[in-house]
Amino acid sequence: MLEKHLDEDDLARNLRADVRAGLTADPRWLPPKWFYDARGSELFEEITRLPEYYPTRTERALLEQHAPEIARITEAKTLIELGSGSSEKTRLLLDAMVAAGTLGAFVPLDVSESALAAAVTALTGAYPGLSVHGVVGDMTRHLHHLPDGDSRVVAFLGGTLGNLVPAERAAFLTALRDVLHEGEWLLLGAALVTDPAVLVPAYDDAAGVTAEFNRNVLHVINRELGADFDPSAFRHVALWNPDDEWIEMRLRSLRDQRVRIPDPGLDLHFPQGSELRTEISAKFRRPALAAELSAAGFTARHWWTDPADRFAVTLAEA
Ligand code: AVJ
Numbered sequence: 001m002l003e004k005h006l007d008e009d010d011l012a013r014n015l016r017a018d019v020r021a022g023l024t025a026d027p028r029w030l031p032p033k034w035f036y037d038a039r040g041s042e043l044f045e046e047i048t049r050l051p052e053y054y055p056t057r058t059e060r061a062l063l064e065q066h067a068p069e070i071a072r073i074t075e076a077k078t079l080i081e082l083g084s085g086s087s088e089k090t091r092l093l094l095d096a097m098v099a100a101g102t103l104g105a106f107v108p109l110d111v112s113e114s115a116l117a118a119a120v121t122a123l124t125g126a127y128p129g130l131s132v133h134g135v136v137g138d139m140t141r142h143l144h145h146l147p148d149g150d151s152r153v154v155a156f157l158g159g160t161l162g163n164l165v166p167a168e169r170a171a172f173l174t175a176l177r178d179v180l181h182e183g184e185w186l187l188l189g190a191a192l193v194t195d196p197a198v199l200v201p202a203y204d205d206a207a208g209v210t211a212e213f214n215r216n217v218l219h220v221i222n223r224e225l226g227a228d229f230d231p232s233a234f235r236h237v238a239l240w241n242p243d244d245e246w247i248e249m250r251l252r253s254l255r256d257q258r259v260r261i262p263d264p265g266l267d268l269h270f271p272q273g274s275e276l277r278t279e280i281s282a283k284f285r286r287p288a289l290a291a292e293l294s295a296a297g298f299t300a301r302h303w304w305t306d307p308a309d310r311f312a313v314t315l316a317e318a
Contacts, residue, residue, distance in 0.1 A: 002117060005137040005145055012224050014138075019221060020264045023276070032163045032249075032279040033138065034217050038114040043213040045086055050209060052201040055159050058311040059189045060089050066304050067096035070153075070315060073302065074185045075102045077151040082139045083160045084108030087119040093155060093187075094127060107147060109135040140164075140172055143179050152184045159191035159311070162246065162282035166292075173296030180318040186298055187315055193283040194310045196240040203238035203247050203281065211236030214249050217278055227261040237275065246282040250275040286312070 015034060022029045036044065048056035063070075076097050081090055087108050097103035106123065110116040113136045120134040135145060154176065164172055176186065203210055214236045218229035234251040241248050253270035260267055270276075289312075290300040298316035305312045 001132075002113070002120060002134045002136060003145070004113070005135065005142045006111065006113070015221070015224050016264050019225060019261060020266070023261070023266060023268060027275065027277060029277040030217055033111055034220050035213060035279075036110075036112040036115070037216070037220050037223075038112070040213060040216045040220070041085060041112045041115040043209060043216060046209050047205070047213060050205045050207065052205045053210075054198065054202060055191050055311055056089070058306045058308075059157060059159075059313065060092070062189075062304050062306060062311065062313045063089055063092040066313065067092045068099070069302075070187060071096040071100040071102070073315065074153045074187075075100070075151055076153040076185070077102055078105045078107060078147065078149045079103060079153050079155060080107045080109065080146055081155045081157070082109050083156065083158065084110045084119060084134075085112070085115050085158075087123060089157060090155060091123075091126070094123070094130070098127065098130065102151070103130065105131040105133065105147075105149075107133050107135060109137050109139060109142070109146070111136070111138055140168070140175075143175050146179060150181065150184075152180065153187055154180065154185070155187045155189075157187070157189035157313075159189055159281065161188060162191060162284070163279065164282075165280065166282075169292060170295065173292065173298070177297040177318055182318055184318045185315055186293075186318065187313065188293075190284045190289055190312050190314065191281070192305070192310055192312055193245050193285055194308070196242075198310070199240055199247060199283065200238055203249060204236065208236075210238065210249075214251060214278055218251070221261065225261050225263055227259060229259050230257070233257055234276075241280075244280070244282070245285075246280045248277055249279040249281075250277050284312070289314070 116134045124132045215231040218231040221227045233254050237250040252275045256272045257270050293300050293316045300316045302315040
């Protein structure tokens with residue numbers, strides 16, 4: 001079943017506020033959550049299969065290796081997943097937790113209703129004994145709608161924490177800690193700082209799928225707010241920011257152009273070469289991540305990485 005905390009109105013209101021704030025700022029920016037309409041979620045799934053995009057397969061290998069141990073340590077009765085998307089990798093956790101005999105419920109939460117509905121249907125069929133309860137919501141606003149319980153594990157995979165800037169991460173982790181009881185768990189997937197020669201192509205693939213994904217946010221704004229962006233007049237840019245240790249995705253205007261967004265009534269000028277930041281994807285180091293978790297009231301208890309040290313799965317106790 002699906003529980004909805006985002007309807008079309010709420011979505012448009014929220015997008016309008018973000019567009020007003022981000023596109024009138026200097027430099028211009030937009031939050032990455034607006035990539036994920038039905039098309040954007042499909043493009044992201046395509047990204048996860050690209051040769052250059054190592055995070056998904058690296059994390060999957062880690063989960064394959066360690067899911068039984070994670071199930072044993074946590075004795076999860078309820079698995080919650082934030083930003084669940086297709087929940088494809090999560091099946092490894094579900095298999096292990098069902099096999100351990102503890103799990104009764106799975107609660108995926110995502111902003112994309114289409115991706116979530118497909119996942120809930122597939123998982124309900126694949127796990128007949130399990131209660132699968134999808135929540136359409138925004139993880140930065142709707143944590144209080146998650147079901148209460150005991151022995152809950154919150155999975156936050158894929159490196160999505162890196163989409164938030166440090167202050168947002170602190171607020172988010174603290175809010176998450178607040179809805180958990182002592183002894184419950186956060187299972188966090190985090191991409192690690194690694195060679196920019198590996199990082200940058202992961203966000204600028206040869207087939208141009210990430211470029212399409214990036215431009216998709218302009219299609220979303222056109223559809224939801226009646227704007228007249230010409231997405232083909234913006235070029236995809238991905239770069240490594242060594243000071244902040246994050247990947248930035250930007251859209252660069254290919255020509256001097258104006259864009260009209262009727263509601264909130266913006267008339268925007270994009271000089272040729274001007275940029276709009278659409279995503280940050282922060283990469284982490286172990287001590288700093290442990291410190292962030294600890295500042296939010298979690299204790300990092302376990303840490304697993306791949307041989308190349310590009311991705312970590314960590315288990316933190318509330
Ligand atoms: C889904 C947020 C983890 O930051 O790597 C993939 C999104 N952006 N390619 C990431 C993304 C460009 C992805 N996350």
